[in-house]
Amino acid sequence: MTTPSGSQLMSLLSTLQDQQNYQNLNWAGSFQDYLDIVASNPKVTRNAFQRIYDMIMSYGLEEFIDAKKKLIRYNFFTTNEFDEQDAIFGLEIPLMRLVNFFKAAAHGYGTEKRVLLLHGPVGSAKSTIARRLKRGLERYSRSEEGALYTFDWFLGDIEDLDAGKVKDADWDPCPMHEDPLHLIPMEMREAFLNEFNANLEPDDHITISGDLDPSCRYNFRDLMRRYNGDFAKVLRHVRVRRFVFSEQDRVGIGTFQPKDEKNQDSTELTGDINYRKIAIYGSDSDPRAFSFDGEFNIANRGIIEFVEMLKLDTAFLYDLLGASQEHRIKSKKFAQTHIDEVIVGHTNEPEFRKLENNEFMEALKDRTVRIDIPYITRLRDEIRIYEKDFNSENVRVHIAPHTIEVAAMWAILTRLEEPKRANLTLLQKMKLYNGKSLPGFTEDNIKELRKESRREGMEGISPRYIQDKISNALVNYQSDGGINPFMVMNELESGLKTHSLITNEEDRKRYRELLAIVKEEYADIVKNEVQRAISADEEAIKRLCANYIDNIKAYTQREKVRNKFTGAYEEPDERLMRSIEEKIDIPDNRKDDFRREIMNYIGALAIEGKTFDYRTNERLHRALELKLFEDQKDSIKLTSLVSSVVDKDTQEKIDVVKTRLIRDFGYNDQSATDVLNYVASIFARGDATQRK
Structure with a gap:
């Protein structure tokens, strides 16, 4: 089969483009056209919190019962629509709290005046949650349901506009992508809203919060003077257009992270003077000589993420006070500017403890809603995390059955608190959390176990460590026909010596002991499988x-x-x-x-x-x-596998068992042989013990 020619590939690209969608996303019209859009769909005027809440709910939800507790799984956090690697499993309760935060904010109950702080150990999906919200907003803004609009200014002569002599480059965009309704002067808003909302259901009522940013305010005043206060003529200089969120283009989505304190100042958040334009406009307080491109500015109407928020210098944290409570930021040389955006930060425990102990940061603590994001404590969800990365599409090396399971099992055990019941082991506790029934334990007991373990999931081994060690095993043993649980467990154990977050030998000893428990459990699992195959x-x-x-x-x-x-x-x-x-x-x-x-x-x-x-x-x-x-194990003589000589009849029976392991349990030839040898050695030791 020959490779397609350049012309054929160009034809393919032409068929793949969606020109109509491009035109929809780049719609432009007059202010009156925008009022028609608002009249037919008041939701285009939603604030940032309402938009995010509606976005999450648009994906639907699923209710289920876990240990007599009704939980909700929001499909937004598990869908593969954005990035399969970002799907979040096993955090239903923290995510329910997160959605409730947005729900309350969307209804104006107070949380819209707070900083959302995701708090938890390293690798617990804090960044993943923030990233999914950003990716979700990008996609949602491209849909008809999530459409939103901003406006541009034409500052030239209206005659040129009427004559069609104006190019796109002649339009001056609103730097903070504000809602066009902000153009309605304060003194007109009450009458306008009363008229607009008069015949609408309460849920469809619109509001207009905030004022124009300094740049748009300057343009508005200048045009009002030009037309002697004729508002209608001023609006002829306005072009309303649809826009979409894009983190890469710095539109509606901002990200701020700590850097060297000497090279970072608050202008990265609130914009800075454009010194080249001072010579043109003559003053550093002229909004035309200012770049409103700080992270707060460009994230207006959307979301701003503060990476490792509490590692920031205290001066930056003060900027959050007005941004959260009053929805205002203070740019150099200008009055406070209105913003409409969700502020999401995330931090680890050491930094959060510093905040708690800092009596000078009471104001920030009071304006922060903390949501704990712990490690997963349900085995089946932990397994799903690793299966995303190490599946047949991503990995060409054979991974023997239970390899990922034993790694996940060990990770979960390191995160659980020792049960206070004398008749319950840590392994049994893990199985109860995973939905397995154990004699003498009810769902009420599981609820009690969770209640008495308040910090469960806030400590232990990170999923990143597990992922790294599985990767190491794949690289180190790929020439051996695949990897098996023992190869991964060896990597997990050897890595403890150099683990940067384990600072004392007592923790290392405990983690090694838990690994020994996992090895025993694995032995029981494979014995059971071989028994079933036989x-x-x-x-x-x-x-x-x-x-x-x-x-x-x-x-x-x-x-x-x-x-x-x-x-x-x-x-x-x-x-x-x-x-x-x-x-x-x-x-x-x-x-x-x-x-x-x-x-x-x-x-x-x-x-x-x-x-x-x-x-x-x-x-x-x-x-x-x-x-x-x-009845059959003696006739098969499985223990003879550990000897160097196996008779033909026994070998044929062993081959039948191996075929069943491959067909029914997912082994390949090498891993089936390995597991039979391993189980044979267990039985051989048992026989030797009995003879003694």
Whole structure:
């Protein structure tokens, strides 16, 4: 197949462009045209908080119950529409608090006058949340639902405008992308709003908050003088246009982060004098000689992110006081300027503790809403984080089953607080949080465990460390046919020696002990898988199940069982029944209840015209698998794998098991061989222990 020619590729590009969409996003019209738009869709005048809240809600939500607590999952934070790597899992409660902050602000209940501070340990998704809000706003502003408008000035002669002699370069854009309704003078607004809102539902009422920035204010006054106060003629010099948010173009989205204090001052936030224009306009207080391009200026109508906010010099933090409470900023040589934007900062714990202990920052603390963003404590959500990065599309090296799971398991264990109940281990606590049922524990107990562990998730190992060590394993062992859990666990353990955030040997020792717990759990997991692979003979399980059902039927009905070989009637085989029931820990004093339960289930199915299938009863299915494994493991001689000589018959049976591991559990040939060798060594040690 030949590569397409340049002309063919150009034709392809022509078909891919969406010219109509470009024209929609670059619409321009008169102020009257904009009033028509507002009349048909009052939402175009929303403030920044309302826009972000509507944006989040536009993606929908999902309600679910976790440990008797109703939680909401907002699809905005999990959709792959922006960037799959930014999807956020397992933080439903912090994100519910975040959305409630925006909801209250959208209704004007007070939080719109606060700085939103995301607080938590390193790598807990604080930056990801801020980044997703910014990416979301960019996309939302390009949709019809999220459309918003600003305006430009033409400062030349109106005759040139009427004659069509004006070029785009002749229009002077509003530097802070203000809502065109700001052009309506203060003394006219009340009457205008009363007339506009008179026949609208309360939810559709519009408001006009704030005044023009110094540059637009200067242009407005200049034109008013030119036309002797004729407001209608002034508006003829205004062109309303649609605009979209863009962080790269510094439109509606700003980002500010700490730098060297000697090279950073507040002008980065509020703009600076353009010294080249002072010679033209004669004064450094002339707005035409000022660049309104600070992060606060360009983020107007949208969002500004303060990276590592509390690492900033105190002088910068003072700028946040007026920006949050009064929605005003103070640029050099100018009066306070109105802004409409969401202020989001994020910080780690050490910096936040400094703020708490700084009595001179009471004003900032009082104007801050803190939302804790902890590490994930639910295993299945932690696994999803790593599966985003290390999936078959991104990684060509085979990753053996449970490799990511054991890494996530260790990460979760480092974040959990030791349970106060004597009969509960840390591993069991993790399983309870992950939705597994344990005897003696109810959903109420899980709620109590979470309540008594207030700081859970605020300490422990960061997901970044796990990602780095999985990456190391992929690089170091890629020539070995793939990576397995032991390779990753070795990387996790060896990396503790140089981990920059672990400062004492006691923590390192604890983390190594938790890794040993994970290794034991992994051994149980793979033993179970190999057992299931060995006992995966469907026909053999069916025969064993039929035999068991025949015996418990006779037992519960006080009958005898016909021996299919001799034809004689015999007592039910108690030894067979108990050998199956003991596999799932049915005690002797509960055997009658369990047998009746199975028979009642079969009878209920028969009434509905259905046939009993052992696979529909998970406990019985597991018991049958374990019994069949026990019967077959000696014939397969799995322990002989650790020896150098394996007979042909045994090898054929082992190959069957290996094929099942590959087909049913996701192993490849190398990892299936490795796991069989590992499990064989466990059984070999067990046999050696028994002989002693």
